[in-house]
Amino acid sequence: MESPKPSISILVVEDEAITLEFLVTTLAKKYPNVTLYQALNGKTGLELFEVHTPYIVITDINMPGMSGGQMAGKIRAIKPDTKFIFLTGDTGKLSIEAAVGNGFKIEHYIDKPIDFWDLFFIIEKCIGEITHSTPLSVIDGNRVRHLD
């Protein structure tokens, strides 16, 4: 497996602590060269983004206080080309877009329960877009839902 360039960073926002821990430990093992930031709510997520401006934001939608969509809207105002990967429960694509606002069109979202390999595929696709190169690794591509 090729490793992404060290400059890549990902922010993971999820309000459920154990779920967040699984996400972060998994991504850390899978992408040892990627810098990971984690937040348990939208507000902290936004604060971390302001400090570190990561390339990719993986976020849950439904969180108390600031939702994933609301946070994404604020992040886009700071850095419009940020890549978002939404992890959704019951929220439809359209309501996420409405929550983000400003004519946002969703690119990547994964329904819960989340298949790690779907997530890897999308992360690598985003990294590929950022580094203007092909995706770094595709594991079992048949299990991945293509969004575009």
Place this chain on the structure above:
Amino acid sequence: MECYRKIPVLIVDDRPENLTSLEAILNDMELDLVKAQSGNEALRLSLYTEFALVLLDVQMPEMDGFETAELMRTNPKTRELPIIFVTAGMKEENQIFRGYEAGAVDYLTKPIEPAILRGKVRVFCDLFNQRCELKRMHADLEKQNANLLESYEQLEEETTHRLRLAEELRNKEQMLLSQNRQAAMGEMIGNIAHQWRQPLNTLGFAIQQLMLFYELDELNKEVLEKNVSISMELIKHMSKTIDDFRNFFSPDKEKLEFRVTEVIASTLSFIEDSFKNQNIAIEVVAKDDPVIFGFQNEYGQVFLNILNNARDALMEQATEELKVTITIINEDNKAVVTISDNAGGIPEEIMDKIFDPYFTTKGPQQGTGIGLFMSKTIIEKNMGGRLSARNTVDGAEFRIEV
């Protein structure tokens, strides 16, 4: 039979002077004396008037008194007419016998003794009056009977109607209860879905991570133990969730003492994920820890129903800080729980209708219009408390007092 002030008596004799003399004897007896000079005339008159008595001369040309009497007996209209034969003195037994055979009731011979005639006439007049009175009473009784029967039938009809109404009401209540139950169950299934989605997702993570770590050659006993233990915790939690849901919807068998804070905490555990998904914050302010003697699950269902209404109202709001505040206090020996939201409140024009059955502001798919009606019934009828609603500055506030 009509009752006359003057009693009608028919006097029959072919000789006008005899009629006049009878008239003279009976003159002061307040009688309506009708005279006939032949059997034929007597028969004709007796068909039109109901006489109390006929004084019938026996010896008359053409048709004698006996023949006249016989003819009167053959006609149903005159069969009962009392007859006193008046004759010129043939006292032979066979003559008397013949008189009685024809149906006569008495027999007088001339010369007529005025006192005897008057006495006999009076007896018949009294009889006539009594019959008259009897008939009148009979008619009255019959009328009363008819009235009674009518009222009885009315009563019976009314009773049937009332019974039917009561039956309909019972059916309706049953229907309402089952509709409410079904609506609540549907709501609950949605809540279970919310409640399970998160742990299912995490469970999926724990399992997939094992595979990934194995592939990365990072799988060791520590990771395995951790993920198995987390998975089991999640599975137990999910198992407990369905038990809680099942217990919550089992009917209360009897009134029990329960802590309001406990019921509220367990009810909130069912819906917290659903509320979180809608970005609705829930704040609980328990100033006291009141105890209620009543139906615990029903109480919980009322609380849940009000919370669900608040959630539905909040979801229609554009505000970012959606919030439900629950306060629990003791007030005048009553457990008071208020549930307030910041969804803008209930329009004043429907405020007095919200507890009516079938009243709903939601669409037919979402609302049955039963929730608040049943809630009021549970709190006020079943538990002797009070459920009310009012508007605050930024939303609606429901108050449960038991």
